[in-house]
Structures are given as structure tokens and as C-alpha cells.
Amino acid sequence: MMSIGTVISTQEGPSVSGFSFVINDDGPLAKQGQFVTLKTPEGIMVARICNIFKSNRYFQRAESVREYEKSGKKMSEIFPVERWEYLIGEAKPLAVFSDSLIQRPCFPPSPGDTVEIADGEMLSRFIGLDQEKGMDIGKINFHDTPVKLNLTKLLQKHLAILSISGGGKSYLTSVIIEELLDRKPEEGQIATVIIDTHGEYIGFAEDEKYRNKVSIITGEDFKIGVPRLSVSLISHFVPDLTHVQERELRRIFKNAREAFKGRAYDLNDIIRMIAEDEKVKSSTKDILITLLSHLRGTGFFGVSDNPSLDTLAKQGHVTIIDVSDITSLRKRQMLVSYLGRKLFDARTEDRIPPFVFIVEEAHNFAPEGVKREAALSKGIIEKIAREGRKFNSSLCLISQRPIQLSTTALSQCNSHIILRVTNPYDLDHIGRSSEGLTRDVLNTISSLRVGEALIVGEAVNYPIFVKVRERKSKKSERGIPLEEDAVRYHKNKEKKNQDARSFM
Numbered sequence: 001m002m003s004i005g006t007v008i009s010t011q012e013g014p015s016v017s018g019f020s021f022v023i024n025d026d027g028p029l030a031k032q033g034q035f036v037t038l039k040t041p042e043g044i045m046v047a048r049i050c051n052i053f054k055s056n057r058y059f060q061r062a063e064s065v066r067e068y069e070k071s072g073k074k075m076s077e078i079f080p081v082e083r084w085e086y087l088i089g090e091a092k093p094l095a096v097f098s099d100s101l102i103q104r105p106c107f108p109p110s111p112g113d114t115v116e117i118a119d120g121e122m123l124s125r126f127i128g129l130d131q132e133k134g135m136d137i138g139k140i141n142f143h144d145t146p147v148k149l150n151l152t153k154l155l156q157k158h159l160a161i162l163s164i165s166g167g168g169k170s171y172l173t174s175v176i177i178e179e180l181l182d183r184k185p186e187e188g189q190i191a192t193v194i195i196d197t198h199g200e201y202i203g204f205a206e207d208e209k210y211r212n213k214v215s216i217i218t219g220e221d222f223k224i225g226v227p228r229l230s231v232s233l234i235s236h237f238v239p240d241l242t243h244v245q246e247r248e249l250r251r252i253f254k255n256a257r258e259a260f261k262g263r264a265y266d267l268n269d270i271i272r273m274i275a276e277d278e279k280v281k282s283s284t285k286d287i288l289i290t291l292l293s294h295l296r297g298t299g300f301f302g303v304s305d306n307p308s309l310d311t312l313a314k315q316g317h318v319t320i321i322d323v324s325d326i327t328s329l330r331k332r333q334m335l336v337s338y339l340g341r342k343l344f345d346a347r348t349e350d351r352i353p354p355f356v357f358i359v360e361e362a363h364n365f366a367p368e369g370v371k372r373e374a375a376l377s378k379g380i381i382e383k384i385a386r387e388g389r390k391f392n393s394s395l396c397l398i399s400q401r402p403i404q405l406s407t408t409a410l411s412q413c414n415s416h417i418i419l420r421v422t423n424p425y426d427l428d429h430i431g432r433s434s435e436g437l438t439r440d441v442l443n444t445i446s447s448l449r450v451g452e453a454l455i456v457g458e459a460v461n462y463p464i465f466v467k468v469r470e471r472k473s474k475k476s477e478r479g480i481p482l483e484e485d486a487v488r489y490h491k492n493k494e495k496k497n498q499d500a501r502s503f504m
């Protein structure tokens with residue numbers, strides 16, 4: 001145990017809600033945000049340092065400082081002022097451990113009590129970390145304790161990862177994916193599917209260690225198999241289908257299934273069948289052909305699903321859906337909607353293992369204040385958010401625009417990992433949507449550095465700040481820093497010029 005100070009008596013305390021302590025000169029430096037413990041008659045009290053300030057009685061009276069310094073000398077030349085400078089810590093009691101019970105503190109510590117830095121075991125118990133099987137995210141800020149989050153607590157009731165752009169969301173997500181891939185079967189492996197909007201995760205497929213646990217599907221690879229396509233899905237993609245149009249489509253699709261009897265067919269075949277059908281009115285025919293041609297134009301429809309269900313969701317495996325080659329947001333939403341439904345439906349029938357569906361730029365797929373028909377993937381994301389936990393279908397929503405993310409979906413994310421956020425509106429929104437955030441914790445969020453995060457909610461018993469660990473997997477080549485990219489471009493250009501000169 002490392003002692004850092006002694007509880008002092010002040011006008012307000014020590015009380016149940018707060019106490020001050022004078023910090024040892026020689027002790028390890030105390031930091032705001034650090035957890036400390038004290039032995040009290042009730043048990044061991046855990047508290048958090050919420051403020052540190054300095055005090056020096058020589059400087060307490062403005063008029064004396066001014067009078068003394070009128071002589072032209074500094075106070076420090078007249079008095080031994082340094083010896084009288086104190087560091088005072090203010091801490092907030094959080095819990096008391098007695099035997100194996102954790103309770104709210106209901107009795108203050110005493111003046112004179114020794115304040116110690118909380119040790120790893122105590123912190124793990126207090127925060128509810130799973131040092132044995134948990135997912136290693138990093139270390140608690142100012143402590144050496146690994147933050148190993150319990151898989152169920154982190155993901156079962158969904159996770160949101162929020163920060164400004166460049167705050168480290170994707171980096172952290174890679175760390176989480178590594179942890180998911182590194183789990184052994186006896187520790188419980190889930191399937192991971194990620195919507196990769198920038199092709200940032202494809203590095204996993206080039207990494208020795210993870211290569212054989214990764215599948216990559218690009219927007220071009222992605223296909224919806226027409227033989228198993230339902231008309232209700234078509235009317236989801238094309239919301240203004242009339243009853244008549246829907247009825248005719250159903251008939252044609254049924255005909256197609258009978259005509260092809262298990263042989264492959266695609267939208268071209270369906271379009272041809274509509275064109276040749278004698279029962280459809282010609283006006284309906286034209287509309288249906290136009291609609292289906294539009295769908296065909298997306299390039300999303302083929303003779304069978306890709307990825308197949310087996311590739312999409314495998315235990316201890318990640319499927320990266322790299323949609324960076326799809327420029328249209330609506331098409332991206334179509335894809336997310338299709339995969340989300342497919343995962344959720346298969347999971348409710350227990351045809352695939354428990355999974356986590358990670359959605360980058362979630363505000364684009366489940367935007368707040370936009371109708372469901374206008375954002376095709378919003379419905380399914382909200383559905384998984386509301387109902388997924390019963391079936392162990394987890395969501396991990398990543399966003400740099402929390403205000404624009406569906407409140408229905410965000411409010412169902414019981415764990416939040418928040419990295420640097422600077423916009424006051426976003427901060428406010430986060431304060432309202434994350435439970436148990438005090439003002440001083442919230443204020444710290446805007447001063448977080450890249451790679452520092454706040455974890456709140458279900459995953460932890462008490463909000464903690466974390467230094468995210470270094471990733472083990474290879475970073476994707478894409479997304480090089482601006483400066484580096486400019487230098488690379490310059491070098492290439494110089495080289496080309498040289499080559500050209502030596503050629504002439």
C-alpha cells in the first residue's frame with residue numbers, strides 16, 4: 001500500500017460526501033482522477049480525487065504580500081515560503097468494502113486517517129473488472145491496473161463508442177476486435193461483423209496472427225441472392241410499391257421459383273419474366289420493370305447471397321464489410337439493412353452464434369429525426385437495439401455525431417466508451433444520455449488526449465478513465481497522416497522528374 005497523505009479537518013469535512021487530505025511531500029504524486037483507499041471502522045473506503053490545490057499561509061493575505069514586496073524583495077527572499085506550501089487533495093467517497101460487501105459510504109473518515117493509492121485488486125473489485133477472462137482495453141488512468149472488461153457486461157446490452165473525428169474510435173475498436181479474436185473457445189467466442197466505412201480494418205487480413213480469422217467482403221462482393229429474395233424486402237427497399245404491384249411481384253417470384261426449380265437465377269431473369277408475363281397490366285409492367293432495373297443498377301443482386309450466412313457469422317472470427325467502395329449513402333444503408341436483418345433473423349432462430357454487429361458512422365445508418373423509409377437501415381438498428389439482448393445480438397455503434405444518432409438506439413446502448421469530445425452540444429448530449437456522469441468527469445472529456453477514454457455504464461460499476469492499450473494488429477495502409485502523405489507525394493514526384501530527366 002502506498003500512502004499519499006493524511007485526512008485533515010476542514011469547515012466542510014471530513015463528511016460522507018467529501019474530505020480533504022494533505023498530500024505527503026515525499027509520497028508518489030497524487031493526481032486528479034486517481035482512486036484512493038482509507039481504512040475506516042466500516043471497512044475499506046474507496047474514494048476518487050476530484051481536485052488538488054496548493055495552499056501557502058504566507059500568501060493568504062493580499063495586503064501583507066503587497067506590503068512586504070514593496071521593499072523590492074520577493075516574499076521568497078524574506079521568508080521560508082517554500083516550506084509552507086502544501087498540496088491539498090479533495091476526494092469523494094464512493095464505496096465501502098466490508099467483508100465481501102460493497103456499500104455506499106454512510107460514515108465519514110476521520111481526520112488523521114491515512115490515504116493510500118488504491119491497489120489493483122481493490123480497484124478491480126470496485127469497478128467490476130474481470131481480470132481472468134475480461135477483454136484487455138488498456139490501463140486505468142494513473143494506475144497500473146489492466147482494464148479487463150467482462151464480455152457480457154460490455155456487449156450484451158450494446159456498446160456505443162463516441163468521440164470527435166480522430167479521437168481514436170477506430171483504433172479502440174481494433175483493440176476490441178483483437179480481444180474478441182484472441183478469446184479461446186472455453187472463454188466464450190462470439191462472431192464479429194463490422195461495417196467498415198473507410199476500409200480501415202482490412203489490415204487484419206494482412207496480419208500473420210489474425211489472417212485466418214478474418215473475411216473481407218467489399219461493396220462489390222456483396223450480393224443479395226435473388227432466389228431467396230422476398231417481396232417484403234423489395235417493398236422495404238422501394239417503399240412506395242402499391243398493393244397491386246406487390247401482388248404481381250409475389251406472383252412472378254413464385255413463378256420464378258417454380259420455373260427455375262433450384263437452378264440459379266437473378267434479377268435479369270425476373271425482369272424478363274415480367275416483360276413476358278401476359279397477366280400483368282402494361283402500366284404495372286412498366287413500373288415494375290423500371291423499379292427492378294433500378295434495384296439491378298445497385299449491383300447488389302445476384303444468384304446467391306454473399307457473404308453466405310456461414311461466412312457472415314462465425315465464432316471467434318470477424319467479417320469486415322468494407323463499404324468504402326460504395327459512394328451512395330442509400331446503397332450503404334441498403335446493405336446494412338440487409339445484413340442487420342439477416343443476422344438478427346438467423347440469430348433468433350439460433351442458426352448463427354451470438355454476435356456483435358459493429359457499425360462505424362452509425363449516425364449515417366440510424367440518423368435521428370429522419371423517417372425510417374428515408375434511412376433504410378434505421379429500423380433494423382433500432383430493432384436490434386431494443387430486442388437484441390434477449391437473443392444475444394449485440395450492437396456496437398460508433399459515431400462522431402452523437403446528436404445525430406437515433407436516440408432510440410443510443411439510449412439502448414448500456415455501455416458507453418467516450419473518447420475526446422469537444423463540441424459543447426455533444427458533451428451536453430452525452431451527459432444526458434450516459435448515466436452516472438458527474439460534472440467534473442464530464443469536463444474532463446474535452447481535455448482527453450487521443451487514446452484516452454472514459455468508460456461508463458453497464459461495463460463498469462463506476463466510470464473510469466482509461467489509457468487505451470497499443471494495438472497488436474497491423475494498421476491498414478489507408479488513411480496515412482496528411483503530412484506523411486504530402487511528403488510521399490513529393491518524393492514520388494521528384495523521382496518521376498528525375499526518371500524523366502535521365503531518360504531525356
Ligand SMILES: Nc1ncnc2c1ncn2[C@@H]1O[C@H](COP(=O)(O)OP(=O)(O)O)[C@@H](O)[C@H]1O
Pocket residue numbers: 163164165166167168169170171172450451452468469470
Ligand atoms: N490508443 C492509441 N494509441 C496510439 N495511437 C492512437 C490511439 N488511438 C488513436 N490513435 C491514433 O490517432 C489517430 C486517429 O485515430 P482513429 O482511431 O482513426 O480516430 P477516429 O476513428 O475516432 O476518427 C490514428 O492515427 C490512430 O493511429
Ligand SMILES: [Mg+2]
Pocket residue numbers: 166169170171
Ligand atoms: Mg474512425
